[in-house]
Amino acid sequence: MELKQEKQAYEMPYQLTYYECDDTGHPTMSMMLSMMTMVSDAHCISLGMDTATIQQTGGAWVITEYDGEVAADQPTFGDQVILGTRALAYNRFFALREFWMTDASHEKRYLHLRATFVFMNLEKRRLMSIPKQLIEPFDSPEQKRLPHLANPATIISDDPASKEYQVRYFDIDVNHHVNNARYLDWLLDPLGGEFLRTHRPVSLVIRYQHEVREGATVTSQYQLVEDTGGLSSRHALLVSGQVCATAEIGWHGV
């Protein structure tokens, strides 16, 4: 297996466990996003930026948006895959990163995403400029204007379908925040087993706007839309009436 391990791009082999897969035997979207965070952490560590080095700056990387495609053909638990990431560009406040999951021979691309990262001051809970020592090692180009990722389409309904979720202790990860991959479980669960067993996601746009905190109750709203672009679902996660995340997912029937 040939793996990219250079300044801008990094790949790691990974074997899918059964508990990262759902009822269909394929990895859940939530677990796929967790794997993207894992390879991006591994990329940082490979360039000498471990968790302690990052924490010394008083801040942390936060993902504000994912945008990309999911292949209809997905790997199965036990399969060996390659997780990859590339630092595409950055400016003072934003960094753009590419992610992929392929088969072990790089022939099939199962997942391809772009993500926008910001750097958050953990004490003041607000954006800070990206510390030079945490971005220059990637050797990616500095660009005044970064490309905009797609916007999720908005729910158009006064009374969308919705379901409530309590944030649980085990939704909090080692960064002491609700793991942003968990948002996908809240987004998708209201669609129900019958829909999720007969449809596969083919595209995803998710925008994280406000942090969901421990103890909160999350309202997950959705609307299914069928138009010339095919079948898609539009989603919003709210806490006490405030929109914390919006998303749009494209679907293929199976």
Place this chain on the structure above:
Amino acid sequence: MELKQEKQAYEMPYQLTYYECDDTGHPTMSMMLSMMTMVSDAHCISLGMDTATIQQTGGAWVITEYDGEVAADQPTFGDQVILGTRALAYNRFFALREFWMTDASHEKRYLHLRATFVFMNLEKRRLMSIPKQLIEPFDSPEQKRLPHLANPATIISDDPASKEYQVRYFDIDVNHHVNNARYLDWLLDPLGGEFLRTHRPVSLVIRYQHEVREGATVTSQYQLVEDTGGLSSRHALLVSGQVCATAEIGWHGV
């Protein structure tokens, strides 16, 4: 790294991901039980018994009980560990298996459990005798009487603390059942972040009595008990008044 890979015992190396760990940086009990299922599946596969071979018998292995100890000192995400299992003994209806998680040099044992397995006819939803071709490859001794695992102590209270959980689509795993590791999340979450951040589990007994099904609402009851044996929690998971699982967990303050 030397790994046991023989008929009775099997080990595999495993690197802990950040999303298998909680707020404390250590693996969650739910994820540790998932890892035990993973190594037991790998052991079966190493002896030529893959999922398809097992399914041909019309049945599936089901765990009815775990009993064992958790070390106070636990590994952290990114650590390389060894997952191991051994087929201890069996009779017509029951198989007894040992599980462990150690560090890469086999010096520290992080987790040590015994588990009772039965074989379930999937169509009739009842016990069947263990097919010879699925147990003989382990070369473990046949014993008329297997040792009894410990019983979880019962909650003694008319009004125990409790919290409700909806079974979600992503609680269902590739075997089309609620993953039995998920029961641990329901058991532990009601204890709350403050307790879980300041206490580490040191022992676990869990007995699975009835299957929790998709769409169910689970009531998770618990009672904290401090006696000469130290601090422990007693748990029951109920669906529509029926007890589906009971558990007892010993705790050390940190």
